[in-house]
Amino acid sequence: MAEVASTILVIDDSVDIHRLLKIRLRDQNVAISSSSSGQDGIERARELLPDLILLDIDMPGMSGFEVLAELKHDPLTVEIPVIFLSGSGGSTNKVKGFDLGAVDFVTKPFDIAELRARVRSALRTRKLVKMLAQRAQVDGLTGLWNRTHLDEQLVCQVSQARRHDTPLALIMSDVDKFKNLNDTHGHPFGDQVLQEVANILVEETRDSDISCRYGGEEFAVILPMTSLADAVTVAERCRQTLEAYVWASHDDLCVTASFGVTDLGTAEEPTAASVIKSADAALYAAKHGGRNRVVRADEEHSTRGDCSSSGGGGAASESPAQPHHGSSSAA
Template sequence: MSDMVHQSVLIVDDSPDIHQLVGARLRSERVNLIHAHDAAEGFRLAASEKPDLILLDLDMPITDGMTLCRQLKAEQELSDIPVIFLTGTMDVQTKVQAFELGAVDYVTKPFDAVELKARVRAALRTKRYHDLLTTKAQIDALTGLWNRGYLNDRLAVEMSVLERKGLPVAVAMVDIDHFKPINDTYGHPFGDAVIQRIAEVLGNMSRDSDVVCRYGGEEFAIILRDTPSEGAMTVAERMRKAVETLQLTCGKTPVPVTVSIGVAGSDRVGNATDSGTHLLEAADRALYRVKEAGRNRVGGITP
């Protein structure tokens, strides 16, 4: 049972009796139950709570389960949530349609307690393994930060949030100044140690809402959620100062290390909602100008 700790299940059904019944059947399971009584509430809670599994009633008024499932699978940040349909009857054609939409299973009402538990356990176990494998594949081995693949996926999600809710997002591109001479002079193992220390500083200086990634080589990228350009510049400057104060030595030789940071916010970049590529490119242009101006500083995009 330990593989189900902290996992959550969203029940979307218009019948209060079904909510009570599912709750009773799963009472012995170590899961957090979330309740929605129509499709609109179900979609809202799926987006806000990101459950590990959705038990979805097929026959609901206004918006049925098939339609809601299609809506969920169309959203990148929700598409990986497994869906088990709840239904009174399910003919072969409906089953085929459900699986084509991306459902992982179905349970027929009235529920057999043992069957419901078994199907929920199986779906949650698969979700846990999927999450572990996905996370491992998206972590940079040297620094322990998220990698570039995760950056692209997460930025796409933030662009979707920006488009739907208007919440600003910014990107900071961080480059270690004069890194090649450091590698050439002190060796690649020391260069790796420099990258690791700076990664640690960026991680410690970031907020819980920020996403810090190793972009590649001596470059890092940071997604600053719900942050306009001015706020992102302030965060970036704190990070720059923190790196500047690092006291690194190779043997007994002090090795000063600094970074240059380019910042771009959605409030100052045109067509930012089209793709995260616009923000990344704008931040990269800002970084280039900072390096041209002398390095060890922060620069942004002018309105």
């Protein structure tokens, strides 16, 4: 089959039901995992991030309602559609289930054709919602993710990094004197610059990194499982590549960008907002330190201190800056 199989997680206290569903759905191009308790099911859902969850209402210990409430409370799992499996189709149960966020109900014993149809329908809707959500989160000019996506992903990544105690870094970048470029060479060239910066960010980062256009001429890259030092290396590589880039229409022009880099440990608080604030402060320091440089958030104060006497960027020289290297990165 050409299409990638969808993943379904079955949470039901009865192993008989697991087996039954595996057989009943085996011609539906789905991969089925199963879990026998609510608590375990929630953990599996967070690990697997399945396309659909089939959830038994009536389980010993944690009930299906409690499981659903918890899944809908977690940003990681909130978007996963849940179909309730219920013994008795009482309407109060159904109302409660829909109110909690279930997309559908299937009553046991299963009518096989109906079960398959409901599963297909839920997976189809899931696919469309995913596609629309994705389109709404892509920047039209550069093809990078947009700010909405960055904000959402950062919350997820921060929560994942905290849960698994793994590193997480963020790079914020801003094209230097972009307004001048636009004014001097025209907006089409400005757009071309933004597209090239986007290309560089994508090429110099891993597939697992999340590159975004944060707004205007500002970019951000989320780097999961990456230390501050490694993220600085990545940022430095991006900085050098852009600086060395030869523009077809303006081969004497040197476009540069400034970079602020932070990680979860350096931010004041372990939250998405605080990580952004920290990277922003480092970027600000890079700008005020003379642009075309990479500043680490944990060294931001000294850098800014060194350069504060030279004043704001307003009176900076016209010619593109000569290669400066951030205080922390060796040439």
